[in-house]
Amino acid sequence: MPWEPLTGEQLEIRNLVRSLARERIAPRAAEIDSSHEFPWDVVELFREHELFGLLFEEQYGGAGTGTLLALVAIEEVSKVCATSGLILAVQDLGSLALKLAGTEAQKERFLPKVASGERLTAYALTEAGSGSDSAAMRTTALRDGDEYVLDGSKRFITNAAVASLYTVFAKTDPGEGHAGISAFVVEAETPGFEVARLEPKMGIAGSTTGELVFEGARIPAANLLGEEGDGFKIAMRVLDRSRPGVAAQGLGIAQGATDYALDYARSRETMGKPIAEHQIIAAKLADMETQTEAARGLLYRFGRMVDEGAPDAELTKASAMAKLYCTDTAMWVTTEAVQILGGYGYIKEYPVERMMRDAKITQIYEGTNEIQRIVIAREMLKESRASLLAGVT
Ligand SMILES: Cc1cc2nc3c(=O)[nH]c(=O)nc-3n(C[C@H](O)[C@H](O)[C@H](O)COP(=O)(O)OP(=O)(O)OC[C@H]3O[C@@H](n4cnc5c(N)ncnc54)[C@H](O)[C@@H]3O)c2cc1C
Structure with missing residues (x-):
């Protein structure tokens, strides 16, 4: 074993x-x-x-x-x-x-x-004018008696039209930035809420990505999550724990592409031997395997941290590093896998073509990898640690 x-x-x-x-x-x-x-x-x-x-x-x-x-x-x-x-x-x-x-x-x-999976869910933070900059969101949720009234729209929401339960972020205090955002549960059948359109995409083609529109959509005040104004903090705590899900998606794509390329390189022959025995191809396979395993190390470490009760404050950097590395690995490895298959890699009949398209989104959603780098560097600056060489001349 x-x-x-x-x-x-x-x-x-x-x-x-x-x-x-x-x-x-x-x-x-x-x-x-x-x-x-x-x-x-x-x-x-x-x-x-x-x-x-x-x-x-x-x-x-x-x-x-x-x-x-x-x-x-x-x-x-x-x-x-x-x-x-x-x-x-x-x-x-x-x-x-x-x-x-x-x-x-x-x-x-x-x-x-x-x-049980009877109800599917979605997470609606992004708007047309606010992706990385979520404080710039325009959707409002104004209190009216025992209800909130939602107006505005959300863009690029995964599971739009198939989810029956949406976590929606909206401004309860439109004059404020982060502090004006609150989080709500919105049920699909809410009058005034509809999915206006679904986007055709480069990859993850079977997943729906849609625009949600709220026009005077009334939801019970009991659907507010936390307190008014807690929304931004909730959104970030969610992302700390959910980004590793995207990392796992990227890791799976990377391993799937590595395994497929390895099988192919064993059986495809050029110049009298399997391409896996040409040193340049062997080196690609070795790098793909090594990066994928390194990515797995970061991701599984995050899983263990949560399971062993690590404090929230420690999850932010670990989560961002796992997301960044697993998904950059997915993009790099799938591109190499296409290269190993040569012309066949570019043809739809072979799965690495799909894997390369699917890998791209993992670098973009749940915080682009530029944002992950910002988060990691910000956390590093907060840490009180010194170089062992500090003061050594
Ligand atoms: C298929 C798909 C599914 C999605 N699913 C969901 C979902 O379920 N829920 C949801 O809420 N959102 C979802 N999104 C939205 C996604 O999270 C955003 O697209 C993403 O966060 C980037 O926002 P943006 O597109 O507005 O790009 P922008 O924020 O406009 O960024 C444009 C570019 O500038 C860079 N950039 C931005 N700010 C900075 C900075 N400060 N420093 C350096 N570089 C910066 C970005 O990295 C990017 O390269 C999805 C998107 C897609 C395409």
Whole structure:
């Protein structure tokens, strides 16, 4: 048995997810990409095998198996289909605000049906004029008796039109920046709320990305998460914990592409031998494997930190580093995989073409990798640490 970072129980569940991915999702991946249709059959598979439960605590109907295993599940599914891996990652993203800031009543009301997968979720922060700069958002939520009235729009929201529960960030105090933002749970059937359009995209083609429009949409005041003005802090705490889901997606894409390129390089011959035996190709394979394993080290470390109760303040940098490195690795590795396949790598019949397109988004969403670098550097500047060479002349 090769050395494994996972426990026996974690391995058992990983192997179950791995065989579902290989037997049930891999054969669908090319079709999901070409049809641009949301794969409800994959959602059904996740429901049947209780994979959504891996993201939730037992008390709310989940498996209670922790963050590391949830990340491993996203990685395994993303090895064969990044759109399907994203379904798990966004179920976490869209429900984290409830988990972190919801009252017991809110959690009991919403989480069990999310843990079973009966309801899908979405996270709506970005607007047309505010992506990296979320304080510039324009959507408002103004209190009117026992309700809030939402007006405005959100852009590029994953799971638009397939989610039935949306975490929406809006200004309860439009005159303020970060401090004016609040977080809400919005149900899909709310009058005045609609999905105005879905975007055609470069990759993750089966995932929906849409514009949400709110026109006098009234939601119960009981759907406010935390206090008025807590929204920005909640949004950032959510991203600290959800970005590793994107990292897991990137890691899965990178490993899937490495494995495919390795198989190909073993059997494709030029100049009388398998291309894997040409040193330049062998070096590419070695670098792909090494970077992917290094990325896994950062990601699994984050999973262990959460499972072992590391304080929130320590998660910000660890999460940003995992997201940055896993997703830059995904982009670099998939580009190399296409190169190893030569002309065949550029043809849709071979999965590395799709993997390269899918990898690109992982560097952009849930905070671009430029933003991750800013976050990491900011955290480094806060740390009180000195070079061992300080003062040495
Ligand atoms: C397919 C897809 C799915 C998405 N899903 C969701 C979702 O579910 N929920 C959601 O809320 N959003 C979602 N988004 C939005 C995504 O998170 C944003 O697109 C992203 O954060 C970048 O924002 P922007 O597009 O406005 O780019 P901008 O913020 O305009 O950035 C443009 C460029 O400038 C760089 N930049 C910006 N500010 C700085 C700075 N201070 N220093 C250095 N460089 C900077 C950026 O890195 C980028 O390269 C999704 C986007 C896509 C494409």
